[in-house]
Amino acid sequence: MNKILIILSFILFSGITYAQDTLATTEPPKISSVKYTEKDIQVDSSTVEVKTFSKDFKKKYTGPDFVYEQKAPEKGLWQRFMEWLAGLFERLFHFDSAESSFSFVSILVKTVAVLIIIFVIYLIVKAVINKEGQWIFGKNANKRNLYYSDIEKNIHLLDFDKLIKESIQSGERRIAIRYYYLWLLKVMAQNHYIEWDIEKTNSDYLYELQRPVHKEEFTYLSYLYNYIWYGEFEIDETTFKKAENRFKNAIKTFSNE
Missing domain, CATH: 1.10.287 (Helix Hairpins)
Structure with missing residues (x-):
């Protein structure tokens, strides 16, 4: 075993010594010593075109596409x-x-x-709720509210004959027709054709009437009243007389039956 180690050590030592001798005897590469003269220099004698710019060339680049600085918008x-x-x-x-x-x-x-x-x-x-919006609903809003509230609440205490005469004398025919209609309701209630209630409508009273002839007459008079009163236009003397006679006959009929 010792002999083998001695032989391997000798071989390794010999290889290292040979490598050092080889590096010591190797010569460095030689650098070329070629020389150049003036004849070897070539001069470019071609003509060079000189570029010029017009004096107003800046004007071509003043559009919005050439503005690279964003300005802040003006404050309102x-x-x-x-x-x-x-x-x-x-x-x-x-x-x-x-x-x-x-x-x-x-x-x-x-x-x-x-x-x-x-x-x-x-x-x-x-x-709207208090019916004070006269500028919304028309010039007669306050007047209409007056007759709905004050007169209808006291329908059984009013002297309609006197009120109608005063209205006719003052030229207020529409108001006179209004009184005639309320007078008709008062007579119908007193004779038990209907039950008076300020919250009821014309249709409610029509439903309470039993006889067809009464229904027909009340339907026409309700139409006549609505046409004159809610139409808000003045009626002539002839139209008023026809409506007045029809209401008088109906009031007489409901009073005597």
């Missing part, structure tokens, strides 16, 4: 007002930043706008 009056208000709130309430103050002001302005709209709608609805 509303934007400046909002910024001023945000600055005021920022000074008064010590917001953390201008952005937070601006956000608060935006929400506040929108809330106030919604409240104003709701308030306006409330006023309109209130005017």
Whole structure:
């Protein structure tokens, strides 16, 4: 075994020694010593065209396609007002930043706008319910409300004959027809043809009538009354006399039966 190790050591030592001798005796590569003269230099004698630019060439590049700097849009009056208000709130309430103050002001302005709209709608609805919206429903809205409320509540206490004469003397024929219709309802209620109730409609009273002849007459008189009263136009003397005679006959008929 020892002999084998001695032989391997000798072979390894010999290889290392041979490699060192080979590196020591190797010569470096030679550098070429070629020399160049002036004859070897070539001069380019071709003509070079000189480029020139017109004096107004800048005008061709002034369009929007050649603008590379984006300008901030100008602020409108509303934007400046909002910024001023945000600055005021920022000074008064010590917001953390201008952005937070601006956000608060935006929400506040929108809330106030919604409240104003709701308030306006409330006023309109209130005017309609209370029948004060004369500018909405026409010039005679207040007059019509008067006759619905005051007269109908006291239908059994009114002297319709006197009221009709006063209306005719003052030239208010439409109001006289109104009185005739209420007088007819009063007589029908007193003679138990209907039960009077201020909330009832003409159809309700028509349903309560039993005899067909009464139904037919009341239907026509209701049509005549609605045409004259709600039509809101003045009637001539001839038309008024025809309507007046028809109401007088009906009142007489319901009073005597």
